[in-house]
Amino acid sequence: MTVTHLNQTELAARWKVSPRTLERWRWTGEGPAFIKIGGRVVYRLEDIEAYEERRQCASTADKPCARLA
Numbered sequence: 001m002t003v004t005h006l007n008q009t010e011l012a013a014r015w016k017v018s019p020r021t022l023e024r025w026r027w028t029g030e031g032p033a034f035i036k037i038g039g040r041v042v043y044r045l046e047d048i049e050a051y052e053e054r055r056q057c058a059s060t061a062d063k064p065c066a067r068l069a
Contacts, residue, residue: 004045005035011043 011032012019025031026041032051034043 005042006045006048007040007042011048014048 006014008019008022012022022031026034032043033047034041
């Protein structure tokens with residue numbers, strides 16, 4: 001089984017957000033799950049896609065899903 005990982009720069013480009021935004025989300029516990037080995041942070045593609053699925057809304061009246069504890 002092959003697991004695909006994205007680094008912070010690649011995920012920031014995918015979502016068109018600043019890499020600093022991802023850093024802040026990690027600090028506050030927001031955003032997708034991540035893996036940190038030494039000083040390197042990576043995100044599994046399956047965790048990214050699961051996070052995107054949880055954030056999907058049908059209208060602007062929808063509130064995003066509650067943050068994971």
